[in-house]
Amino acid sequence: MQKLPLLITTGEPAGIGMDVVLLLAQQGKLQDFARPIWVTAEAEAMQARADKLVAAGVLKTCPSWQTVTAQADVDDFITQISQQAAVDNDANDSRFTLLDMPCGAPVVAGHIEINNALMVARQLEIAHQLASGNTVAAIVTGPLQKSALIDADIKLLDGTMFSGHTEFFMQQSGCDKVVMMLANPTMKVALVTTHLALKDVPAAITQENVRQTIQIVLDDMQSKFGLAKPRILVCGLNPHAGEGGHLGVEESEIINPVLQEFIAAGIDISEAMPADTLFTPRHLEHCDVVIAMYHDQGLPVLKSHGFGDTVNLTLGLPYIRTSVDHGTALDLAGRGGASATSLYQALVMANEMADKALIVKG
Incomplete structure (x- = not known):
């Protein structure tokens, strides 16, 4: 056929x-x-x-x-x-x-x-x-x-x-919602927020937005990429993923509670990680997709590993x-x-x- x-x-x-x-x-x-x-x-x-x-x-x-x-x-x-x-x-x-x-x-x-x-x-x-x-x-x-x-x-x-x-x-x-993901041979990066001014990003990091983003990424990794159990790493919003609340509370109050829901359901997903250490070979080699909180948190790293080879996808x-x-x-x-x-x-x-x-x- x-x-x-x-x-x-x-x-x-x-x-x-x-x-x-x-x-x-x-x-x-x-x-x-x-x-x-x-x-x-x-x-x-x-x-x-x-x-x-x-x-x-x-x-x-x-x-x-x-x-x-x-x-x-x-x-x-x-x-x-x-x-x-x-x-x-x-x-x-x-x-x-x-x-x-x-x-x-x-x-x-x-x-x-x-x-x-x-x-x-x-x-x-x-x-x-x-x-x-x-x-x-x-x-x-x-x-x-x-x-x-x-x-x-x-x-x-x-x-x-x-x-x-x-x-x-x-x-x-x-x-109601779709997810922007960019991919190249090195990594795949999906975004919770996309084209927002940096000052507007924290307000857009809600539990429902994070939850919907993860679910769409999970569903499409399974249905469109054939990964029955995708391995997902998630960036925190703040430096050092909030440093235990000293550099921000979004991780402890918004992001991690949602991630714990997926972890409890048996999904292979991390808690919020510092972005400056997540994007290292040690972590990426055990990862199928990264979820970043905002546009310039994840995409500059991805594009530095192959700008001309990068593809934009719409998940969901x-x-x-x-x-x-x-x-x-x-x-x-x-x-x-x-x-x-x-x-x-x-x-x-x-x-x-x-x-x-x-x-x-x-």
Whole structure:
């Protein structure tokens, strides 16, 4: 039985999303996953970008792909794409299937056009529906320009300003909470809080937030990574994990009581540990995932061990979503200099998770 496709959303058409897909196609690396690769982009813009990269000497030749043209009605397009899943797309070929989504204005590499923001949002809507309907095995997102979607007045389901992939997929899936995790070959780090000012972090470290984060991490480590009994280490909030209350009480009053609940339930999880000693080889070699309390507590350490190899994941969704760890790089679009390493690693992670999820379900 042929495996379900991996779906890449190229995101902002003026950025390097299409560039890095074309680079992997040129290198033949899209065949590494024994799965069809589907890509959302405008067909005309993809061809123009390929021609531009060939002219710049970045690509030797223009890669080939097959195109499924978008229907005006989203449901009709979903049906058409779903039928494509039954088409024999040789996974040993370096080609990909392009889901053609027309832009609202001509695409110029490196120059944001807010009239194309609706097409960017439509990519995400289609991706969500395909993943929810089990038509694709996973979503791998390329970079988007949040400012362009905000300027175009694109809103989330709850009517608030568009704030990113994570919030979009969370609301589309009806989830109350999801967890950001970044991973590379050295370690996996999940976050209790994400993009908060440092002064706002302590108030966000509540027992319920810590409890929900741990449960989501635990569930996804089991269901999407195939780890029946994951080993989890947890950072304290304060220096020296509070130094027995002398440097803060969040550990003793909030974090550790929750951790004790999981320990009592037989989960292999630590109490709050000082972050400056947790991230050492002695501890990490016996750990599957680290939970950090805030963004810059865990991610600088992780990225210092392989920035280009780092993948962003959203845990807690009913499907697999991985992402590149870079932005749109407008100055590199169509010119060369963009690296496809992060996209490749995001595909590797998505493919491995999809395979392990199948084993768990089976």
